[in-house]
Amino acid sequence: MRRNQRTTLIARTLAATAVIAVAVGCGPQGGTAGAGAPATPGSPSASASSRATPSGPASASASPSDDGKPAGKPAASGSPAGATAGPAPKVVMAAGSKGAQVKELQARLAQIGWFDDTPTGTYGAATTAAVKGFQGKRGLPATGSTDTVTWDRLLGMTKKPTADELAGRAVNKPVTKLDARCMTGRVMCISKTSRTLSWVIDGHVQSTMDVRFGSQYTPTREGVFSVFEKSRDHVSTIYHTAMPYAMFFSGGQAVHYSSDFAARGYNGASHGCVNVRDKAKISALFDQVHIGDKVVVSW
Structure with a gap:
């Protein structure tokens, strides 16, 4: 009887030792511990590892991580695996920034159609949205913050703003x-x-006039359209404002004269229409354009 009890005790001890050896030989999935490091007893990783352990020791280089890729040397903290070494773009301006540089940013964005408000020198929601649009159009990370890459790209596309632009x-x-x-x-x-x-008629420019567009909240649509309605003394049924010499090309969006544009310039924006500042020019254009003539709105 004593011999049998001793044999049973030895067998249980060997089994427990084997379980401990398996747990120590397997790191947790995801590669957060080094190869051969013991998992914390009682943790989900430890119990999952002991259940899924194949016979024989596992190779650390062949063990899959949580994303299905081989678990190798952990990446440095804060650096994605495979990232090219080099300084990250530095943020120059962001939401909450104020000053002359912000005003210059806004004026430069206005030069290429991304900012329709008066430059204020305060980096608010409208500036953030404008920067995001500029970044996204050029394949840059659309953060809304102006980093060194975004700023350099903008400088290369625009000119130094004049006093009137600022x-x-x-x-x-x-x-x-x-x-x-x-x-x-x-x-x-x-x-x-x-x-x-x-x-333009057959590639020859007949006349040119200044225009402004909708804001980022009511953008003017881009594409190829045609004039489907003309209304010399039109009044908006939505906003109850005058739209003289209106030539509709896309839903409720039209080319028309804007007294507000004539008075305030680029300080304002439309609700999506193409505003013309010069009344004499839009009047002459209205008489020349026919129903069915093409309208191209592009960057």
Whole structure:
């Protein structure tokens, strides 16, 4: 009897030792502990490892991590695996920033159609949204904060703002080529970059006028359209404001004269329409444009 009890005790001891050896030989999934480091007793990782352990010791280099990739040497804290070494872009301005540089940022964004308000020097929601749009259009991380990469890209695309631009009285618009879709037929060729409307017939510009667009909350649609309705003395049924010389091209969006644009310039924005500042020019254009003429709105 004593011999049998001793044999049973030895067998139980050996079994317990084997279980402990298996637990110590397997690191937790995800590679958070080094190969061969014991899991914390009673933790989910420890119990899962002991249940899933194959016979024989596991190789640390072949053990899968939580994302299914081989678990190798852990990446340095804060650095994604496989990232190229080098300094990260430094944030130059962000929400809450104030000062002359923010005003310059806003004026430069206005030059390429991303900022429609008066430069204030305060980095608020409108500036954040404008920066996000600028970044996303160019494949940059759309953080809304102006880092060194975003700032350098903007500097390369714009000119130093004038005093009038910084005050919101004017926009120094870069010269742009006509969109290729404007080169045939009768076209109102509208560029958000240069903020101009060019009346083009068979590739020849007949007249050009300043325009402004909707804000980021009510953007002017981009694409190829056609004039489907004209209304010389139109009044908006939604906003109850005058829209003289309206030429509708997409739903409720139209090219029309804006007395507000004439008075305040780029300090304001439309609800999605293409506002024209010069009443004489839009009046002449209204008489020349026919129903069915093409409208191209592009960057």
